[in-house]
Amino acid sequence: MRQAVLRTAQEHHVKLIIAATVSFLLTVVARFQKKKRRLFPGAPFTGLDNGARSLVEARSRYQTHAAEMLIEGYKKTNGGFYYVPGPDCDRLMIPTKYLHELKNAPEDRADFLRSFVEMFEGEYTTIGKRWHLHPRVVKNQLNPSLAVVLPPVEEEIQIAAARVIPPCEDWTPVPVVSTLTQIIAQASGRMIGGTQLSPQRLKQYPVWARPIMQWVIPEMKALRHHMAVARKFINPILAEREQLVESDKKPTDLIQMLYDGARGRDRERNFLAYTCLAVSFAAIHTSASVPAHLIYDLCALPEYIQPLREEIEEILAANNGKFTKASLSKLVKMDSFMKESQRFNPLVFMTFGRVVSKDLQLHDGVVIPAGNIIGVPSHAIANDPSVCKDPEHFDGFRWIMPEDSNPDTPSLPSFVTTNPHNLAWGYGKHACSGRFFANFEIKMVMAHILMNYDMKFEEGRVERPKNISFELQNAPDPSIKVLLKRRIL
Ligand code: HEM
Numbered sequence: 001m002r003q004a005v006l007r008t009a010q011e012h013h014v015k016l017i018i019a020a021t022v023s024f025l026l027t028v029v030a031r032f033q034k035k036k037r038r039l040f041p042g043a044p045f046t047g048l049d050n051g052a053r054s055l056v057e058a059r060s061r062y063q064t065h066a067a068e069m070l071i072e073g074y075k076k077t078n079g080g081f082y083y084v085p086g087p088d089c090d091r092l093m094i095p096t097k098y099l100h101e102l103k104n105a106p107e108d109r110a111d112f113l114r115s116f117v118e119m120f121e122g123e124y125t126t127i128g129k130r131w132h133l134h135p136r137v138v139k140n141q142l143n144p145s146l147a148v149v150l151p152p153v154e155e156e157i158q159i160a161a162a163r164v165i166p167p168c169e170d171w172t173p174v175p176v177v178s179t180l181t182q183i184i185a186q187a188s189g190r191m192i193g194g195t196q197l198s199p200q201r202l203k204q205y206p207v208w209a210r211p212i213m214q215w216v217i218p219e220m221k222a223l224r225h226h227m228a229v230a231r232k233f234i235n236p237i238l239a240e241r242e243q244l245v246e247s248d249k250k251p252t253d254l255i256q257m258l259y260d261g262a263r264g265r266d267r268e269r270n271f272l273a274y275t276c277l278a279v280s281f282a283a284i285h286t287s288a289s290v291p292a293h294l295i296y297d298l299c300a301l302p303e304y305i306q307p308l309r310e311e312i313e314e315i316l317a318a319n320n321g322k323f324t325k326a327s328l329s330k331l332v333k334m335d336s337f338m339k340e341s342q343r344f345n346p347l348v349f350m351t352f353g354r355v356v357s358k359d360l361q362l363h364d365g366v367v368i369p370a371g372n373i374i375g376v377p378s379h380a381i382a383n384d385p386s387v388c389k390d391p392e393h394f395d396g397f398r399w400i401m402p403e404d405s406n407p408d409t410p411s412l413p414s415f416v417t418t419n420p421h422n423l424a425w426g427y428g429k430h431a432c433s434g435r436f437f438a439n440f441e442i443k444m445v446m447a448h449i450l451m452n453y454d455m456k457f458e459e460g461r462v463e464r465p466k467n468i469s470f471e472l473q474n475a476p477d478p479s480i481k482v483l484l485k486r487r488i489l
Pocket residue numbers: 112134135138279282283284286287288290347348350351352353424425426427429430431432433434435437438
């Protein structure tokens with residue numbers, strides 16, 4: 001018996017060594033190919049500190065200083081072409097004047113999903129792999145159904161908040177990020193079902209070690225567990241939906257929309273369960289981070305609390321105390337505050353990531369060589385003084401259209417606007433299709449919190465907590481608690 005166990009352990013070690021050797025060799029080949037990649041002529045590398053830092057140092061600095069490096073390159077090139085070096089690849093930033101022609105470039109030239117796979121370690125996490133059904137269904141089925149989808153989501157927000165926020169009879173410390181993540185997860189679950197994925201731990205290992213570490217690190221084990229759980233819960237629901245016929249009253253939820261929108265192999269239950277998980281990944285931590293940022297902003301700038309509350313009261317009073325898609329759209333102060341907060345606290349510092357698969361010739365003859373990963377420095381652009389006056393200053397209501405503006409005044413961007421200067425959601429055919437749902441969901445969560453609780457930082461804190469960033473991703477500090485106290489209405 002002991003011998004059999006030893007033999008199994010030895011076999012396991014041999015397999016790991018073979019896997020390590022193969023992945024090491026593959027990485028060497030990949031690196032060699034990378035070296036052969038043709039660079040865009042004349043585009044400087046950012047983050048080299050005028051030659052004081054080597055390219056290798058700059059690549060590793062990217063993990064913690066990507067935002068700074070992107071802003072530096074944007075300023076130095078005046079919004080031109082430049083490379084931001086990273087440990088896995090050097091990304092080519094492109095000027096916004098090319099976005100219009102690139103936004104609908106065919107996938108076989110500018111591949112969106114390949115850039116996603118690369119960013120989220122999709123080879124191991126599966127993020128970005130076979131991701132074709134849900135972007136289409138969110139855009140074509142979920143978005144037109146929001147008026148029906150939102151009221152149950154509002155109800156779920158209230159149930160979730162009652163479950164996760166303590167009674168707060170007196171000032172009570174509440175962990176902001178985890179509380180909001182639970183509320184958003186439950187509210188989004190009303191729309192889809194699902195749980196979360198986390199690739200970050202894997203990124204901390206060198207590329208050659210990832211094929212092995214995927215089997216070792218707890219987050220990846222949790223990911224495989226989430227997939228199994230998703231299948232366990234969603235497959236029986238799908239089995240029921242398969243029995244529904246056209247004449248039956250079909251539920252207005254994402255599972256149904258995915259099932260109806262799927263063709264051929266995409267109708268397989270396991271694939272649909274996986275797709276629900278993909279939507280959870282796209283929808284939960286992303287949307288939960290926004291109200292967390294907003295609460296940190298409100299505690300740091302409490303003068304915004306009263307005007308936001310008054311606006312919510314007015315809208316609710318005119319709608320029997322309930323929100324609708326139309327009434328939520330009237331929360332213009334909240335919308336502007338959210339947009340301003342996002343300008344300082346984006347989810348990612350770069351969007352419009354694409355892998356250029358074939359040489360791409362642009363209207364002025366400029367050619368982006370195949371093999372480059374391109375993107376736009378969305379955060380640097382949002383903070384460019386020619387895009388946003390006095391960008392250092394947080395002005396929560398700067399995005400509200402003045403009441404006396406005449407019809408010819410160009411309208412200001414709203415939270416969900418995408419255009420070449422407002423790129424937090426990406427741009428073009430792959431811009432976030434869930435942003436309309438996220439926008440309404442976040443407004444309902446914020447309205448619930450603002451109407452029911454007073455808030456302030458814990459004793460001793462006056463400044464807003466600094467964000468935590470890793471490579472291109474940026475998140476609110478999850479260790480912070482704020483004090484909440486139930487309002488007596
Ligand atoms: C505040 C919350 C959210 C933020 C900040 C956000 C941000 C983004 C960004 C930056 C992209 C990539 C665009 C690019 O780089 O070009 C994206 C894509 C996407 N997002 Fe969101 N997202 C949020 C919420 C959601 C929600 C709630 C859903 C689903 C209901 C969703 C579904 C998607 C999908 C399906 C894509 C891929 C679109 C495509 O491939 O065509 N997102 N999102």
